[in-house]
Amino acid sequence: ELKVEQNPLFLSMQEGKNYTIYCNYSTTSDRLYWYRQDPGKSLESLFVLLSNGAVKQEGRLMASLDTKARLSTLHITAAVHDLSATYFCAFIPSDSNYQLIWGAGTKLIIKP
Amino acid sequence: KAGVTQTPRYLIKTRGQQVTLSCSPISGHRSVSWYQQTPGQGLQFLFEYFSETQRNKGNFPGRFSGRQFSNSRSEMNVSTLELGDSALYLCASSYQAGGPETQYFGPGTRLLVL
Numbered sequence: 001e002l003k004v005e006q007n008p009l010f011l012s013m014q015e016g017k018n019y020t021i022y023c024n025y026s027t028t029s030d031r032l033y034w035y036r037q038d039p040g041k042s043l044e045s046l047f048v049l050l051s052n053g054a055v056k057q058e059g060r061l062m063a064s065l066d067t068k069a070r071l072s073t074l075h076i077t078a079a080v081h082d083l084s085a086t087y088f089c090a091f092i093p094s095d096s097n098y099q100l101i102w103g104a105g106t107k108l109i110i111k112p
Numbered sequence: 113k114a115g116v117t118q119t120p121r122y123l124i125k126t127r128g129q130q131v132t133l134s135c136s137p138i139s140g141h142r143s144v145s146w147y148q149q150t151p152g153q154g155l156q157f158l159f160e161y162f163s164e165t166q167r168n169k170g171n172f173p174g175r176f177s178g179r180q181f182s183n184s185r186s187e188m189n190v191s192t193l194e195l196g197d198s199a200l201y202l203c204a205s206s207y208q209a210g211g212p213e214t215q216y217f218g219p220g221t222r223l224l225v226l
Contacts, residue, residue, distance in 0.1 A: 033214060042202060045214040088155065099168055100145075100215070102155040 006103035023072040023089035031092040032072045079110045116218035130191040137205030144186040149200040162209035198225045
């Protein structure tokens with residue numbers, strides 16, 4: 001079964017703290033995507049990770065990919081309120097017909 | 113560059129009716145994908161079009177259909193609407209089918225079926 005498990009599904013944290021969102025996917029892939037969605041809004045692309053060991057950073061967010069463990073992480077450093085959103089990871093299985101398989105999303109609330 | 117646009121943004125229909133949603137991709141993008149987002153099922157892939165051909169279809173009933181025109185604009189149609197079709201329908205475009213670059217999403221059409 002093609003699936004993505006994100007955890008936690010809900011995270012409430014204080015500003016200034018660090019935390020990590022985990023994304024486990026079920027089958028071989030070297031294409032992992034992170035998106036952000038604000039309430040009532042569409043999806044905004046954050047990172048595209050295309051190889052084992054890939055690491056990308058943008059501001060306080062850093063994403064990494066371990067294709068052997070089928071695991072991607074999204075690390076938040078010194079969180080600020082503006083990062084409150086729902087974060088989705090998605091992957092495209094290798095040898096597939098390029099359909100994105102989505103996680104359930106992690107709703108992140110950052111309190112001042 | 114203008115982003116992905118979707119029309120209409122909001123729609124209210126009654127059971128049994130049909131609906132057509134429209135998506136205009138980013139200029140130069142030839143691949144358009146459609147997704148359904150609901151609180152219960154999350155994001156689910158509907159179908160993907162590239163150069164007017166459906167390349168890929170998700171696990172949805174035949175009431176859901178789509179097409180793509182020569183200018184890459186796409187429409188999706190849902191016939192015989194059911195209450196469970198109430199959702200946010202998102203369209204995404206990319207330059208080519210199958211990645212690896214990211215897809216760019218439109219603002220979505222929020223459909224309410226009464």
